[in-house]
Every structure is written in structure tokens, then in C-alpha cells.
Amino acid sequence: MQAVAVVTMVRDDAFFLKAWLRHYGGLFGRENCYVINHGRGAEVADLAQGCNIVGLPGDAHKNFDVKRWSLLNNLVNGLRRYYAHVIVGDVDELVVVDPASGKTLRDLLEDTPEGRVLTPLGLEVIHRVDLEETPVADTILGPRRHVRPAPHYSKPCIVSTPTKIARGGHFTQYPKLHAPDDLYLLHLKFCDFGAYVDAMDRRNRVTQDVGVDAKSAAIGRHWFAEARGEDRAVFGAFAALEMQDGFDLRLLRRKMHRTWKPRGETGFYQFDRPDYKTQYLLPERFTGLV
Template sequence: MSDKGKKKIGVISMARNDDFFIPKWVSYYGNEFGYENLFLVLDGHDQFIPEINASVNVMRVPHLPLGRAAGDKNRARMISSLAKTLFYRFDKVIALDIDEFLVIDPKLGMRLCKYLEKSFSGSSLSALGLDVGQHLDEEKPIDIAKPFLSQRSYAHVSARYTKPVVAHCPLTWGSGFHRVKGKNFHIDPNLFLFHFGMVDFEKSSSKTKDHSRLAQGWEGHLDRRNQLFDLIKTAQVLDGDRFFPEARRRQNLFRPFFAWNKPGTLSEKPVIKIPERFKQSV
């Protein structure tokens, strides 16, 4: 336990060739948990340290030119190991991708840092995953200086992003932080994980032209992710608040038998309208 009974929370992410999400990630989590409690791992000694708050703990590690699947496993093992060491100084650790933002429901009127200081059962905490994309008929290119959710209104409710990103004790994440090895998951009713990888069509399209990514087997993965733009344009949009409890229930109940500790996929690929109260969240 930290001094005076206050729980101290560390946050970890890893990035390579990114100048888009890092400033947003640092600003968001720094404001919530303190910049000195952020740990940003840069994948490769060829990476420039970005101009961010000087209190952020930034480290560069050697880059391994692995394929996408092998790279994901290697990254998960590295971040899991780092998180385990942080538990010597921190009470909880959050680990997620650089384009993922853990958000508390604004209706609680509580900051995320205060909410996570509470005691929770289990080894980890998952948030309901929302894959945010640009509606190409309705929404303009993203303005990085403004809150993302003030410019985007639609998201795919996706089990892929219902991740156990909050660790209450040392543990080992699987590839992409989609599961904790040997442990169950718990989807918190007040937490959401917004994935912004497809928040801007032009930015996303540039990734499909990145020769280094294509050489490492990312083409199929990027093509599947880009399908989100078509899904948002064509899907029958659901009311988010009405669907959220159902999504949590089904992801918890209908798990794949071969991966019992991962949430079940929603086969109809539901797209929801993001409630207005989230507009200033990220």
C-alpha cells in the first residue's frame, strides 16, 4: 500500500513510429495519474524521444523486426515483465496500446484515478471495448487539438477491445492485452476502453502504405480494421446506453470454449451512437 493509504497507479504503453497518439496518451493519462507515473516504451533506438512532459519515464529498447503475431507476443511479455517490477512501487498498473483510452462513465461525476483507488476483487479489471471510427459521410478529418469524442459519434462494440487493462497484482498478459494468462476477467459496469486506431480515415490509410508494416505481415490485419469505416456507414445504429448492459452480459456469458478467459464476440457487429456525455472525455 502506498503512503497514507492512497493507492498509486502506474500506466504503461509501447509505441513505434508514432507522432499522432503519443501526445494525446501522455496528456490524458498524465492528467489522471501524474506524469511521473507514466512509462512510455519506444520500440527501437532509431526512435526520437517526443516533446512531452519531462516527468514521463521514457525508455528505448532494441527493435526486433518480427512478424505481427510474434511481435505482439514479444511486446506482451515485455510489458508484463515491466509491470511486475512496477508492483514493487505501485499498487495497480494499467497497460494498454498507445491508441487506447480508459474512460470512466461521466455520469458518475468521478475522476478515473479516484475510481480505481477503490478495492476490486480479482486480479484485473476490464472495460467495455468501443472501436471508434470516422463516419465518412458525416464527419470531418480529426483535429488533434480538440477532444476526439467531440468529433466522433459512432463506435463498434467490440470484444477485441474489452481488455483486462487494469492489473491489481503481477500477472501475464496475452498478445495485445486481450487476456490474462490463467486468470478470469471482470467487465466493470462503469469503465469503457475507447480504441482510436481508426479515428481518422487518412491516418489509417497511411498505415496500409507503410512498407515496414506490410513486410511484417500487417496487411490482412490492417485491411480488417479498415472495414470499420464501411461498417459504421452501413450498420443500423443502436442507442449506446440501451445496448451497453446487454453487451457486457453477452460478452461475459458467450465465451469461446477454447479461450474461456476472453470475452465472447458479438456476431452481429453492433454499432452504437456514443452518448453525448462522453464528448469531452478524450
């Protein structure tokens, strides 16, 4: 059985797709990467050459996320019969292993027993526009080294057992929490001011085409123009996050374990997801990892 498959769905997000392909294609080979090309974009198809590309119609729909995660759930559970582990997530989410462990993500997963779901600790890579002037090019970590804890992105995204994943990928119906100490999910939405503006402009156009408001649609509220805010102010606020000494995140993982519980009567499981007002400077060892 092959070790790892990686799955994402993308529409026009070339900036993030390039990073996704560099990261996962380099680790596992493009032949084990599955790219769902929503809207059959020519640029996505060109960038993802060598991957397994599934072209889909790009019609606007108010239940976009419901349809998307129904497809992803079925694809993950099908691929799981051919791969030991399946990583699934948005194109701006990359799972990494702390280089201090001496392992790559491939190494860690080859050493991980099957029959479980792994939950990396979520970190949001933030562009400190007041400090980081170097543009992002072929690498993100290096030009960007500031992160903030993002429990919302501590997603159960590495699957090797039959389970159902909730819309958005935030919860599964797997009753145990496996959160390895060296495993992180990097959310890249805020890693570069220019890329953020371009992505939000595209997403606002998508929700405008749907023709309903955020309350009436199964689409992330952050896709809607009314929830966007002023872009410069969003990035300027990162400077106010309290800088932490060092890079010891064990307390955050302990809180995940302490608060682990069923999510009501839904069959899903969850931990508390507080809004931390802190930031960390990634150690030099992370430079060039993504």
C-alpha cells in the same frame, strides 16, 4: 504505495501518443507513465518528456508480438510491487469512465480493491466520413462520437494481482471477470481517416522489412498490406452498421459474464467475442473526455 502506473509501447505513432499522453498524463501525472520507445524515435522521446522512457532497438523481427508481450508482462509484474494498479495496452487504446458515474478513472481505481484484474468494455471509435467533417485536433471525442462494440478490445488491462497476460493483451490467467459498469476501453485505430492511412503505411513498412508473410510471423495480421483492404471502403462500410437507440450496453457486459470460461488448457480465461454489426452515438457527456 502509489495508486496507478500506465504502460505502453510505441513506435513512431505520434498521433496516438499525443492522445495517450493527454489522457493518462493528465489523470495520473507523467511521472507515473511508462513509455517504451521501440526504435528510440526522437519524436517519441520529445513528446514523452517527463514520462519514464525506455529506449529499445527497433530491429524488425517476425516474433515482434511475442517479444513485446514478454517484456510488457515482466514490466507490469515489476511495477505492480510499487503501484496499486497498472494499466497496460497499445498506444491507441484508452481506458475511460462514463462521466455519468460522477467519477474519473483515477477516482474509480482509488475505490477499487487490489488483487484483481479489471476488464473494460471495448468500444471502437469510428470516423463516419459521411457525417463527420471536423478534423481531430486536441480532442477526439466531440469531432468523433460514433462507436461500435468491439469485444476483441474488451481487454483485461488493469492489473493489481500476479498474473500472466497473453500476447496481444486479450486474455489473462486470472479466473474471475471484473467488468465495472461504467468502465470502457476506447480503441482509436479508426477514429480518423487520415491518421489511419498514415499508421497503416508505417505498419506495412515494418512488416515488409520483416520479410515473411502473416502466417509465418507473430505479428497482428492487420499490420500486413495483404489484409489491409481499400481504405475508403473500410471507412465507408461504417455507415451500414445498425444504429442503436440510446447508450445502454448492459446486455453486452451480461454476455461477457454468461460466456466466461477457461480458454482450453492454456491457463487463460475468455468470454465470447461476437462480431456485432451495430453502432452507437456517444452521449454529449463524453465530449472532450479524450
